Amino acid sequence: METALIILTDGLVYASWLFLISAGLTLIYGVLRILNLAHGSLYALGAYAAASVVLVYFDRGLWPLGSYLALLGAALVVGAVAGPLIERGLLRWIYGRDPVYQLLATYALFLILEDLMKLVWGVNPYYAYKPYGLLGIVQLGGIPYPGYSFLLLGVALLAGGSLYLFIHSTRIGRLVVAMIHDPEISAAMGVNVPRVSLLTFTLGAVLAALGGAFTAPMISVVPGLSVEVIVLAFAVVVIGGLGSLEGSAAGALLVGLVRSLMVHRIPALELFAIYLVMAMVLLLRPHGLFGMEEVRRV
Template sequence: MLTVWAILIDGLIYASWLFLVAAGLTVIYGVMRILNMAHGSLYALGAYAAASAIGWYYNGGGDQLWIALAMIAACAIAIGALAGLIMERGVLRLMYGRDEVLMVIVTFAMLLILEDVMKIIWGTTPYFAYQPYAAMGRFNIGVLTVSGYQLMVVGISIAVGLALWFWLERTKIGKILRSIIHDREVSEAMGVNVKRMFTITFMIGAVLGAIAGGVTAPIISVVPGVGVEVIVVAFAVVVTGGLGSITGAAVGALIVGLARAVSIHTMPELELFIVYAVMAAVLIFRPHGLFGQAVARKI
């Protein structure tokens, strides 16, 4: 029974982190039909910005946890919005209407460029921002001990999911975006400024990616290449749930998180394999993912 509880708690925590990482990727693809390979770099930018801010604050004598958490959020939002605006206005806007495969190549090129930019700015030395993680302590859940910071990540993931649902289902901009998803040409004919909606969507997706990196920074050592490692797992989650579906991203993250937890506690040698095994098993029966919809191609 202890192992079962450990699997459930570890799986939920990892699934929450996976959803945070995959949410921005799903939003961008759902509206713009761009499989953004550079999403991992946006995650890394958020992690580096948060780690730098936390290091500056604590090294300067700061000791207030809420200020450190506010700095993580502010830095992640600022750098995500700025990077998203530059990427969309400077590169992607010139590529709209092109083949989806070409867009993958373009975003992969941006990933490589951003990886080198981050090395120029932050160097290759690891950054550690452990202070907020340590300050939040640990809590007992039965006989298990869980980090307070990781419980906060679960709460942030739930809040982000609810906010995205409310934005897409209950706001005017969300309804406009859903009309663009269903038929871009008709939306333009009805007077919708599709390019402006694309800019807003990409910036929101970029901010979500940077927030995921900022939240993760106190848990890991921030090093070059951290974004490349993340993007592979994020793709596995969104493909499992269905490209472009927020609900699919949440369910896919939960399935992958629990499967990984089962593997770690029972067959640790299969940890790296189990994520892709789950994805393959789902795609055999649901080629478009659990919540993905087949789309008719215009000829």
């Protein structure tokens, strides 16, 4: 029983981390129809910015619990600055182009951002661990867990709930849904497509940076952080279905639980199990668990 509880808890915490990253990726694809290979770099930018802010924050002896607001602020700033710059500066020139051009352009952006982060932060690791220990240890069924893990779970639930309400309960959200279904008809009906595209990409960038910011206290922030993240994020959105936020949540939960089970039972198969699940889902449902078949325009 205790082992099952550990597996479930670890799986939920890992799934919350995956959801924060993959939700932005699938939202961007759903509206803009672009597979953004630089999405992992936005995650890494959020992690680096958050680590830098937290280190300065504690050096000045400020209120410790306020560091969580500092993490949130760093993520919002990264998303609000990097999102519009990338969307206006690059992506708007490649909308509707062949997917190969889009992949090459976003891959080039990924390489540029990787080198830019090395120029700004160097190649040495950043350790912003202090927020991780502030919440102490939580006893769950007699098993000690760091309280910060549940904060990450809460951030994912809050972000997912807010995103759901934004999409389904606001006028702008309904415009986003309309563009997901048919951007050409939406434009013909008077929707300001460039503005909605900018808002969508910025929101996706904020989600990626949010995942990086709240992960920073749990890891050492080092160059190359974005590579593993983007691979896992693609696995999640492919399993859930490209463009489906519900699929992103389901894919993150499935991957989180499978990965946790393998870590505790057969550690050597941790990554293999994730991609085995992806292969099996694609064999049974080529468009993912919640994905819909798209009509290809020629």
